Amino acid sequence: MFDVACKVVRQEPLTADYWSLELESGLIAETARPGQFVHVRVPGLDRAALRRPFSIFGARENVLRLMYKTVGRGTEALTRLRVGEEIQVIGPLGNGFPLEPQGEPVLVAGGYGVAPLCFLAERLGRTGTVLIGGRTATDVLAREAFERLGWTVKIATQDGSLGEVGLVTLPLDRTLAELKAVGLSAELYACGPDGMLKAVGARALEAGCRAWLSLDKHMVCGVGACLACVQNLRRPDGSMWIGRVCHDGPIFEAREIVW
């Protein structure tokens, strides 16, 4: 965990409200693992503005890549950052995804939830299937990045403007059935809205496979001190505990989470 003044090296709009931000971040990028996040002090807000957490979209040498969607005044202010400007970033934070799948990797992304999964695909050292869901075509990002890595990409949008019509669970159910038909098991990795994560977790239970779910909660400190982003969890022995999404997560296996 490092607190680094990062220089912006690239900032580009992706589709619609989505942006990619590249930062010269030294040790943060060098030590980042897929599924971890960074806590960003957004310039241009008042001095009392809290930091904002963002999943790590990619890391190469000393450059960290983030993906964000403009959803409020913090992310709006981020779009005004120019190359050469500096922002204060704490990271890498959180536990990250385990990188030893027990079956065929199947990644399930909703909207900007694709960011940590793209980093995961790069670091898994093997290929698999990625399912990307969104409300509409502009919510589907990073498709080419997965294809370049040799991953099979399946897309579902709720309005049918790209891929099949409906939720991402449609191609997920088909993918799980196809793997089962040839005697293979899956290892699920998912990041997206809670409803999607719950649905992915339920499939993992049915299929008897593991699902690593990345939870998205509003955070304050980002380091496990303030207890703003807690989640009720269950240990393998059935006992309950309260975890901090920022510190004990943000990745939990589906069976751990008490929704």
Place this chain on the structure above:
Amino acid sequence: MGEIDLSVDLGGVRMRNPVTVASGTFGYGKEYAELMDVTQLGAITVKGIRLQPWPGNALPRHVEVPGGMVNAIGLQGPGVDGFVRDYMPFLRTTGVPVIVNIWGTSVEEYAEVARRLGDVEGVSGLELNISCPNVKEGGHAFGTDPRTVSALVAAVRAATRLPLMPKLAPNVPDIKVFVRAAQEAGADALSLINTLPAMVIDIETRRPVLANKVGGLSGPAVHPVAVKLVWEAAQAARVPILAMGGVTGPEQAVEFLIAGASAVAVGTANFIDPTTPLRVIDGIADYLTRHGLRSARELTGSVAMG
């Protein structure tokens, strides 16, 4: 710089400098240990502890507002025995005095927590959180009735020899009444202010944003309120004051000292810039140098009212 003496005695808690962290904003110290040198702090004040583990409130537990935030974490914690077992070993390694914030739902609970912490190595003082719901008394806060403040402080006083500093509620008509009640009952120092009761409503859903409906406001927005209360409290206080509320840099800390505080705590600013307490320590020393002063103690209560 070498001649500057930053040390203060906060009612028996010997601090090498007048800067600590506000309870609840710094976990149990180790959460921030990778981001800042916690051994440089004058003291570490840990998150509130009661007798048993406590789950806290439902989410959302916080909301950002202009000039700060409103929180209702609900004092989630491991209980006194869990705290001593899981967190004191690290805290002892820091060599920094540890102030444990304690709470309960009855006078007896406060006293029992204080008793159990009495002979724990490394615990240097107790901050009494008297602004939490007093379930036994029918939902009123201990901190807004001088008689309950007096009874509570006296009961804890009888249970421990550790330095005691009640954390006073800001939402009272006359803070001096509470200052007197606390010190007459045996307080060694006073801590103020706690968060200001606050509420945020989502106008689209017409529901309170916080699951607890109401919470406490902290951050720069409360700083001038805190300065006024510290200044008033100092006029009635015979014991040292630990001031907090909206310290984001050395300027607010120096202001608190001038108003009458002996030490200050950095709270919400830790979330935004974890190095704030260290900047505050350095900045106080710079201020003293610039003004030809040799000790932080010379600043305390030096406000010019003429």
